[in-house]
Amino acid sequence: MAVKQVLVYPDSRLKEICAPIVSFDEAAEQLLQDLVDTMVDAGHSVGIAAPQIGALRRAAVVDVSKSKLGKKQENHGLLQMVNPEIIEKEGSQVVREGCMSVPEYTGNVTRSESIVVQFLDQNQQRQIIRTEGFEAIAIQHELDHLDGFLFLDRVSSLKTDLFRRKQK
Amino acid sequence: MQHFALTIIGRDRPGIVSQVTEILFQGGFNIADSSSSILGGQFSMILIISNPKIATQEEFSDAFKPLEENNLSVFIRTLKPGGEIRPEQEGDLCMISVYGADKPGIVFQVAKELGDRNINITDLNTKLVGDKQNPVYVMMLEAMLPVDTEIEVVENWMEALKQRLQVDISVRSLVVMEL
Ligand SMILES: [Zn+2]
DSSP, X not given: OOOOOOOOTTOGGGGSOOBOOOSOOHXXXXXXXXXXXXXXXTSSOSEEEGGGGTOXXXXXXXXXXXXXXXXXXXXXXXXEEEEEEEEEEEOOEXXXXXXXXXXXXXXXXXXXXXXXXXXXXXXXXXXXXXXXXXXXXXXXXXXXXXXXXXXXXXXXXXXXXXXXXXXX | OOEEEEEEEEEOOTTHHHHHHHHHHHTTOEEEEEEEEEETTEEEEEEEEEOTTOOSGGGGTTTTHHHHHTTOEEEEEEOOTTTTSOOOOOSEEEEEEEEEEOOTTHHHHHHHHHHTTTOEEEEEEEEEEEOSSSXXXXXXXXXXXXXXXXXXXXXXXXXXXXXXXXOEEEEEEEOXXXX
């Protein structure tokens, strides 16, 4: 059990592209455990990515089943993902996101409605899952962290955009 | 530190933000919060500012005179202590869209329905669109529902209002995900 400190922007590690995990060794197992412990300790959090605890490796965990809105939807419970990759995406939805690494700010972000993601799980088994709604949003947010993207890079609408009209 | 609300408004043109923020920067001001937009042909800025060297409005003296000379209106409000801090609000956010043929009182009727029930409007935009023959009024608002108010209840109020005002109204919950 190791709860790590969650890095907060402008820590430059949050803007790095993380390296794939080539050998699934003890360190990788430990990293997944630290991610789970830190996510649980953060209480409100439904996911966390390795760079948020300072590990520049491609791993993230997501669990929407404990959140008020997430548990109303179908979900996969705790997902521990090594080298995750989104291989299909469909539709789009707007959601107001916040991030533990960017406290006290939220923004409207457009995400795919449903995704297919493949990864190695904690037992080194290849998983391919299809998911939508809340869980799909959480996965997209966490996977962005692995490429150095914060939701601030994805904010897609100022409310006034609704009123922008075509030039005549 | 003493905070002030600064409001600036004037005919839109390129360079307003630059001129305003240059004055603030040169004068040693901090911008804590700001929002700017075009309304009609007017560019409007609202900023919460502070300056370690300034405690009262009188000390601004002529700082913003160059703006007034450029046909911008400047208004300064001195905030009460803590007035710069947004209060914590508990509850779920919802978005309400209202649109329909233009008629008097749309904004008021919707706002009254919410205000009477102690629902806080946190954001509001209205716009008259369409053409001269068929003006359409569009209103988008964001509101914070008190913890004990379910979104279905709001939908019911809005349904009644929709019949009464003969406009279209939709209510959606705005999902906020902390990740
Ligand atoms: Zn995040």
